Amino acid sequence: MVTDAEVLERIRQGGLIESVDEMSEAYREALRVTLIVSGDTELLSAPAYYHAAQQAPSVNAYISLMAIIQDELGHAHIAYRILEDIGVDVEQLIYERPPSQWKYPYAFDVPLESWAEMVVANAFYDRAGYKLLGDVYHHTSYGPWKRALAKVDKEEIFHVRHGEMWMRRLARDPDGRAELQRAVDWMFPLTVEWFGLPDDLKRHPAQLTFRIKGLSNDQLRQSWLREVVPFCESIGIRVPAHYDPAQDKYVLDYPLPCEFDPEEKRWHFDRPCTWDDVLRRWKQRGPYNEVFVEQVRRGYRQLRTWQAAAQERFEWA
Amino acid sequence: MGVTVEEVWQALQTVEDPELPVSIVDLGLVRGVRVDGDDVTVEVTFTAMGCPCIGWIQEDIRTCLARLPGVGRVEVRVVWDPPWTPADVRPPAWETLARYGVVVRARTRPRGGL
Numbered sequence: 001m002v003t004d005a006e007v008l009e010r011i012r013q014g015g016l017i018e019s020v021d022e023m024s025e026a027y028r029e030a031l032r033v034t035l036i037v038s039g040d041t042e043l044l045s046a047p048a049y050y051h052a053a054q055q056a057p058s059v060n061a062y063i064s065l066m067a068i069i070q071d072e073l074g075h076a077h078i079a080y081r082i083l084e085d086i087g088v089d090v091e092q093l094i095y096e097r098p099p100s101q102w103k104y105p106y107a108f109d110v111p112l113e114s115w116a117e118m119v120v121a122n123a124f125y126d127r128a129g130y131k132l133l134g135d136v137y138h139h140t141s142y143g144p145w146k147r148a149l150a151k152v153d154k155e156e157i158f159h160v161r162h163g164e165m166w167m168r169r170l171a172r173d174p175d176g177r178a179e180l181q182r183a184v185d186w187m188f189p190l191t192v193e194w195f196g197l198p199d200d201l202k203r204h205p206a207q208l209t210f211r212i213k214g215l216s217n218d219q220l221r222q223s224w225l226r227e228v229v230p231f232c233e234s235i236g237i238r239v240p241a242h243y244d245p246a247q248d249k250y251v252l253d254y255p256l257p258c259e260f261d262p263e264e265k266r267w268h269f270d271r272p273c274t275w276d277d278v279l280r281r282w283k284q285r286g287p288y289n290e291v292f293v294e295q296v297r298r299g300y301r302q303l304r305t306w307q308a309a310a311q312e313r314f315e316w317a
Numbered sequence: 318m319g320v321t322v323e324e325v326w327q328a329l330q331t332v333e334d335p336e337l338p339v340s341i342v343d344l345g346l347v348r349g350v351r352v353d354g355d356d357v358t359v360e361v362t363f364t365a366m367g368c369p370c371i372g373w374i375q376e377d378i379r380t381c382l383a384r385l386p387g388v389g390r391v392e393v394r395v396v397w398d399p400p401w402t403p404a405d406v407r408p409p410a411w412e413t414l415a416r417y418g419v420v421v422r423a424r425t426r427p428r429g430g431l
Contacts, residue, residue: 162373165373
């Protein structure tokens with residue numbers, strides 16, 4: 001097997017890694033972990049969005065959302081397919097792994113229960129996905145993933161445009177704006193948190209060392225804030241963050257991290273906590289973790305049951 | 318002084334397909350423009366009857382034309398005949414779409430039934 005030093009030298013020269021034969025064990029591990037997060041996130045977004053699709057205000061709106069869900073399933077397929085290529089048992093990953101061990105963002109465990117929440121998810125969550133995958137697309141050292149992401153990049157922008165178009169539309173009317181504001185109040189901090197531990201606490205430098213991705217958590221979070229905060233302000237929606245010209249940065253108006261009540265969908269800005277507390281909450285998973293994972297698996301389980309029954313009949317005959 | 322047909326086409330050039338950032342004019346979705354005084358009629362088609370953006374694109378057309386000086390009533394008419402084919406995509410969009418991994422350049426236009 002190739003050594004870490006050889007891999008790093010190749011990356012330093014701007015070369016791409018193209019197959020398992022060209023990876024060190026540590027490189028493969030960093031790639032595996034990153035791909036699982038990507039695949040799980042895309043796949044779980046499908047039942048999470050489908051749950052909200054029942055609230056679509058028209059057939060056209062429903063069809064647009066179905067197209068988005070279809071894109072997400074396609075994106076999940078890319079990540080899992082690459083995992084298969086590097087020797088991971090994807091069938092086990094999707095159908096046998098306990099739901100609590102899935103690696104998608106906690107945000108998808110909190111159900112989207114109105115059309116306003118659904119379109120804020122498109123504007124906030126899909127923009128987070130666009131930032132994270134756009135970074136991989138532009139910077140990753142793994143060739144097959146980089147090439148597969150060209151189309152994903154454009155599709156995620158479609159989802160963001162869908163979210164922002166609807167947010168603009170809802171914000172024109174006082175009732176719509178109030179509902180939008182309620183959704184933003186819990187979804188904004190949840191997406192800020194999505195980008196993970198701040199750089200001084202981050203424990204996976206391998207992802208950056210091996211250039212699986214190029215930008216740090218704080219850089220990606222800042223890049224997200226730079227687009228989302230001005231957009232919300234432009235449509236009269238308040239967010240707990242503002243631009244600080246002295247630092248040329250967007251800063252939060254609340255302590256990160258702090259406590260969140262997923263049942264009430266309410267943040268307690270007056271109760272700061274530690275990142276260990278957040279990691280504990282993420283590990284425990286949120287209210288819809290098992291429901292959504294099971295939804296993804298239902299057809300597979302049914303098929304297995306029917307196959308077993310058919311096998312039994314065959315043996316009897 | 319009303320708007321001209323030419324100005325309407327130019328304005329529509331800025332309306333993009335929500336799924337891929339390509340002008341709906343270059344995609345060949347705009348089938349015709351008529352101006353009668355201040356009234357504007359746009360005939361538009363879609364790449365498929367199950368296109369996920371049928372309502373969305375019509376809304377974008379209305380918003381775009383409402384900003385144009387000299388435009389009064391805007392009617393967006395959906396037409397399905399002749400059906401859209403990849404051959405309707407105009408040359409400026411070929412390369413853009415190819416960059417996104419979408420190949421549309423058909424050599425011949427399919428004719429007739431199934």
